[in-house]
Amino acid sequence: MTNSKLRVLLTRRWPQAVEDAMAQDFELRVNQDNRPMTEAELAEGLAWADVLCPTVTDSVSAELLGAPNVRARLLANFGVGFNHIDMAAAKTAGVLVTNTPGVLTDATAEIAMTLLLNSARRAGEGERLVRSGRWQGWHPTHMLSTQVTGKTLGIVGMGRIGLAFARQAHYGFGMRVLYCARTPRSDAALQGLPAQYRSLSELLAASDFVSLHCPASPETHHLINAQSLALMKPTAHLINTARGDVINEADLVDALQQGVIAGAGLDVYEAEPALAPGLLDLSNVVLLPHMGSGTTQTRVAMGECAMANIRAFAAGEPLLNQVV
Numbered sequence: 001m002t003n004s005k006l007r008v009l010l011t012r013r014w015p016q017a018v019e020d021a022m023a024q025d026f027e028l029r030v031n032q033d034n035r036p037m038t039e040a041e042l043a044e045g046l047a048w049a050d051v052l053c054p055t056v057t058d059s060v061s062a063e064l065l066g067a068p069n070v071r072a073r074l075l076a077n078f079g080v081g082f083n084h085i086d087m088a089a090a091k092t093a094g095v096l097v098t099n100t101p102g103v104l105t106d107a108t109a110e111i112a113m114t115l116l117l118n119s120a121r122r123a124g125e126g127e128r129l130v131r132s133g134r135w136q137g138w139h140p141t142h143m144l145s146t147q148v149t150g151k152t153l154g155i156v157g158m159g160r161i162g163l164a165f166a167r168q169a170h171y172g173f174g175m176r177v178l179y180c181a182r183t184p185r186s187d188a189a190l191q192g193l194p195a196q197y198r199s200l201s202e203l204l205a206a207s208d209f210v211s212l213h214c215p216a217s218p219e220t221h222h223l224i225n226a227q228s229l230a231l232m233k234p235t236a237h238l239i240n241t242a243r244g245d246v247i248n249e250a251d252l253v254d255a256l257q258q259g260v261i262a263g264a265g266l267d268v269y270e271a272e273p274a275l276a277p278g279l280l281d282l283s284n285v286v287l288l289p290h291m292g293s294g295t296t297q298t299r300v301a302m303g304e305c306a307m308a309n310i311r312a313f314a315a316g317e318p319l320l321n322q323v324v
Helices: 016-025 039-048 087-093 105-121 123-132 160-173 200-206 226-231 249-258 296-314
Strands: 007-010 027-030 051-053 074-076 096-098 152-156 176-180 209-212 237-240 263-266 285-287
Touching (some): 007 016, 016 027, 016 296, 051 296, 074 296, 096 296, 105 123, 105 160, 105 209, 105 237, 105 263, 105 285, 152 160, 160 176, 200 226, 226 249
Parallel strands (some): 007 027, 051 074, 152 176, 152 209, 237 263, 263 285
16 A cells, blocks of 8 residues: 555544645545534545544444445544544454544643633633623722632643643642542652642542543543532632543533532533533633644644554554554
């Protein structure tokens, strides 16, 4: 198989520079409508392409991968998370899967910090007030909020992004860092960060801010629910840049309405772009449109990472970021 004949399908538009480079090396098809592809369109794509490049908006199911006319041998995922791909079915079908780790770490950590600061300091509320024309000027008790510096941050999932965010919080804002993970991290893995391991329940009870950075899995589905939210301080804020279904959104809405916790900042949602009923009505939640990795530099790097995996596949070489 040569690069010039390799069929590659992009399910969404990628940065133009990456698309141009791929068009030089491969027979490239791009979803010009730049909307989530239907199941029928994904099935057609899997039958045409040698390499399908899905994103988080594409559900690559066992039914799709098990079809008799599937030609694709590689899913070069544009992103780190791959819970939208049925990995067991891919393995059974002999379809390889790669992702794009590392390149989006700092950008996603920045969005977590953006959400934390916005939620704590009520920045979204403040901007809406100014834009509404109802702001009547400064006074000593107006829009009092929560100071971030020196507070305790709990990290759920201490992978690359969790560690990057913890470092920003500790070295930038003097925050004490607690974390929970499947296993405690070594001093070398923590890169000198004075973070302390805690169980999830201990972390929730002790933290002023809780930030989610765990992968989506059956074990983490609705990890944050009514019971776990009740363990948090009533002054605490919850941040999610991981995957939407780590939180039971209906339970979060109830907790925010009833003052179980003080606020939340979300970049991902259970059924995005749909939101849980009541979420939009709350003033104590910051809502972003899944833009964690959304810098030009990062999205280009993600495309280049995926392209490197495709080139290795075309050359019959080991894949750089194989996950199955």
